[in-house]
Structure formats: C-alpha cells, structure tokens
Amino acid sequence: MKVTGDLTARTGFKDTIPTAFGYIGIGVAFGIIGQSNHLSVLEILLMSLITYAGSAQFVIVSMVALHANILSIVLSVFLVNSRMILMSTVIAPYMKKESMVRNIWIGTLLTDETFALSMNKLNYTEHRLAYSWFNSANLTAYLTWFAASGIGGALGNLITNPEQFGLGFALVAMFIGLLYLQIITDKAIRLGIQFSVVGFVAVIMYLGMALIPENILLLLVALLGCTFGVTLKHVFR
C-alpha cells in the first residue's frame, strides 16, 4: 500500500489503515487500564469520544484513580496536549481556503498520528492537502480509537497484559516509518540538517527526561528542535 498523490476520502481511509493497528493496540490497552482503575465502560467510551486525547487519557485515568482535583487534572491534560497547538498551526495554512466550520472540524479530530500522516502525504501531493482526505483520515483514527477503547473496557479482566502481544509498538513503528519517509522525501530541508535535528532532539530528550515529566517534555523538545533546525538552516544556507 504505497502512498500516492491522491487526496480523496477513500485514499484518506486507506492511508490511515497502518495507523489503525496502533490505535487498536493502544486503545484496547487504554480500555483495560481504565477498567482496572474502576472506570465503567460508559466512562471509558465517553472519555475516548469527548476528551479524545491519546496519551493524556492515560494520565487522566491515573489521576482520577488518585481522586486528584479537577483543576490539576485539566491543567495536566492541557500541558500534555499543548503540542497540538503546534501541530494545528502547521496544518491550518493548508486548510485556509476551506470554510471556518471545516477548519474547526479538521482541528477537532487532529491527532499526532493524522498530523504525521498528512506531513508525509505533502511530499506526494505537490504540497497540498484536501479536506476530504484529512477528514477521512481523522474519522478513521477517531472511530478506531473509540471502538478499541470500548472493547478493551469490556474485555477488562480477560487480558491482563495487552502489551505482551507487541501491538503497542505499532505506533512507534509508524513514527519510525514516517520519520524516515519524511527525511528522504522532504527536499525543502537539506539531509544533513534533518539528521542533525533528529540527533539533537534525541539527545535533549534523553537529558530532559531527568528533569521534566516526559509528556510535558515532548512540547519543549519539539520547540527546541525547531529552533535548532531553523538556526542551522540560516547558518548553512
């Protein structure tokens, strides 16, 4: 299943299938963990439907289990998801010609994964994105996540350790794949600079882990990576 320049809803669905594997693995894991922390299937489903925040949902479950106050939970969720602001800012210019409602709708269901997919897609479409493609990718991810977390919540005690099947690695593998494809196909940034940014981000991530909770560190490291990259690009033009 090669990525093509096609931007129809159908292709959006097809392009998202590899990601869906990861969503099933992590979504089921989320459901099981939610259930083991005394959330009902209804609560698990509502969280995936309304909050829809991937890794932040795991943070919520652990804080709810401790009966943390609502404000501190909401603040944590905001910090964990603040990288969404960065990703939406990157996508928004590609949706400028679409109506405000469509812009808001694409933003509403944007995730790390559909963001990464769309960035890769740009390299095959002469730097264009289409509403129909993006909406279909977003919906595929959303519904898969919703269904998987419900299944996880319902299975509950039957599977105690969902990680043992290696499915959780699907999303990591996807990021590895998309990172590699991004580096080799993005001709706008020189190869040496791209690899330097990857190395820089890896080192800062490693060192930063000693000091800053990893979920919040992600945003900080991304900002530093961009600063480093833009500086290199400026110096070595």
Next chain:
Amino acid sequence: MSLDKYVLLVILFSGLVTWLSRITPFVLLKKFTLPKIVVNFLSFVPISIMTALWVESLLVQHLGSLPSLNVENILASVPTVISAVISKNLMIIVIVGVVSLGVIKFVM
C-alpha cells in the same frame, strides 16, 4: 453502567481544553498569515515531534536521574528502521515493528 459526576466533569473539562488547543490555530490562521520565519520554524515540527515520540518510547523515565533504556523497544527498532529503508512502505514497517517486538518479548 455507572457514570460518576466527578469523572464526567473531568472528561468534559479535559475535552474542552484539548479541543481549544486543537482548534484555536485554525480559527486564528483563517484570518492571519504567518511570517516567513515562523513558517520556516514550523517546517521542523514534523521531524522534531516524530523523533521525540520515538525516543520517548526507547527510554524509561526516573525523574531526578537520567532515564534507563527500554531494551525491548530499542531492539525492535532495529529491524523496523531496516524495513523502512528497504520497503518505504508504512504498512510493512508497522507489521515488521509489531512482529519484532512480539518475538523479542517471547524470547526475553
């Protein structure tokens, strides 16, 4: 099926802040255009975020000291990267990744 009021409030308010983070740039950038330097800056977001998410999965955090290594994920990354270079196909990369970690967990 129970629905606790506290849990419901957490879900709603967390959903609200997440939604605002996601949509605000879309609303603002419908009217404004970003300056060139910001666009240049943002062009590094994809590789920075993808690298950060990958590296995060290879480490185990212990606040106050350097992280330890997630050996299983590091080992599984090797065939995954190789399959990326050879196939350039996301589906194959994901399958190789999952099977690799499955095999590693089985052996270790």
